[in-house]
Amino acid sequence: MFLRLTTALATLAIAAPALAQEVNLYSYRQPELLEPLTDAFTEATGIKVNVAFLEKGMVERLKAEGSRSPADLIFTVDVARLAEAVQAGVTQPVDSETLRSNVPAAYHDPDGHWWGLTTRARIVYASKDRVAPDEVTTYEDLADPKWKGRICTRSGTHPYTVALVAAMLHHHGEDDTRAWLEGVKSNLARKPQGNDRAQVKAIWSGECDISLGNTYYMGQMLEDPEQTEWANSVNVLFPVFEGSGTHVNISGVAMTASAPNRDNALKMMEFLTTPTAQQVYAKANYEYPIAPGSEPDELVKSWGSFTADDTNLMTLASLQEAALRLVEEVDFDG
Structure with missing residues (x-):
């Protein structure tokens, strides 16, 4: 249930009506890191996940597409890139009790524009x-x-x-x-x-x-x-x-300003912050999950423990x- 969107397909999606049971991602993270998560989310919810993997120019692309963008969520690493998206006006604030419970205050935008997933x-x-x-x-x-x-x-x-x-x-x-x-x-x-x-x-x-x-x-x-x-x-x-x-720095997710499938996008954001999904995601790239009750992979644990700033x-x-x-x-x- 994992589909890589080419530029051509993304262009077609702009003109197509939003489907009730799908969610579209723009990602700087590699396919092998996201595929276990997107598969698990689809299995749990029945919502199809479409992913466009980008090497650069995500913010520029979102600005060019404007309100016609098919993207619901963006995935990236480093707080600077998340802040860049916020400053460019291509994200929207999200308020969710589930997100606030699962993501410590240090790891999300105070205004809710982006939410950390791993550190x-x-x-x-x-x-x-x-x-x-x-x-x-x-x-x-x-x-x-x-x-x-x-x-x-x-x-x-x-x-x-x-x-x-x-x-x-x-x-x-x-x-x-x-x-x-x-x-x-x-x-x-x-x-x-x-x-x-x-x-x-x-x-x-x-x-x-x-x-x-x-x-x-x-x-x-x-x-x-x-x-x-x-x-x-x-x-x-x-x-x-x-x-x-x-x-520490983070990988994170943000909802786009246009988000044609907002409800599905929110469901995916909340799913990604659950301890089970966190541990799958963190293990794929040897990172640290941030949800309360989640644990790093055994190999990551073997490097030692620390107290984060x-x-x-x-x-x-x-x-x-x-x-x-x-x-x-x-x-x-x-």
Whole structure:
């Protein structure tokens, strides 16, 4: 019961009347992550799920389609992308007792425009041979000169990095965050480059000793025969902000402003936040479910536990522009 909509089919759907028992999704998340959920939802409700998988341009597409858009829901990762959709006016607020019960306040828009589904922690990958498990306890510590020439990371302008800098801004203010960025930059073993898995490969090859990355990449590397050795060369460490918890980001869902099948869309949003659906979704990409009573997959549990920073992610999204400006001011990637 899983249908990939091509652009042509989506165009046809614009002109077609909405069907009573269907719901249409635009998704940045990959087919293999959504298919178990869409199948389960259809089996439970009889509502057919149509999915258009997009690599980019979701907001632009929704703005171009306007009120004629066939999309009911959008799926994406990173609070910055969710906030972008809200700011563009392509979403609508949703108020549901089920959603409010299942999604902690830190993980949904205060105005109800988007709702988190799973989280991932921004952690430190550390060499098993060259770094003791208790050597990295805070994000602030990454600016300590003891790490000079030992840190690898992806670009400072990447959304994952900008989100972490935004959290640092929230907790410490502009001057301290600028000093922290300069300190981390001075500790880099090489110019920022590549994705999170490339940093772990660099640790494995001896280029650096620690790197920043998302937790789910450990699971992805372990299932890839070419990358298993990289994964086995590092420990997963959960640093915290001084006085707070570990930085997390989310995958989330929002209802579009047009939503031709609004009732079905709401049913799907509520279904996705149930503990059972949460655990299926989280397991598919080695993430953390957020519904009360839900548990991570056993492999994810094996990496250790942490207390998440409880700052509302929309607060951090509001600091993204200032965070990016600081990254550019210190020429982090230079």
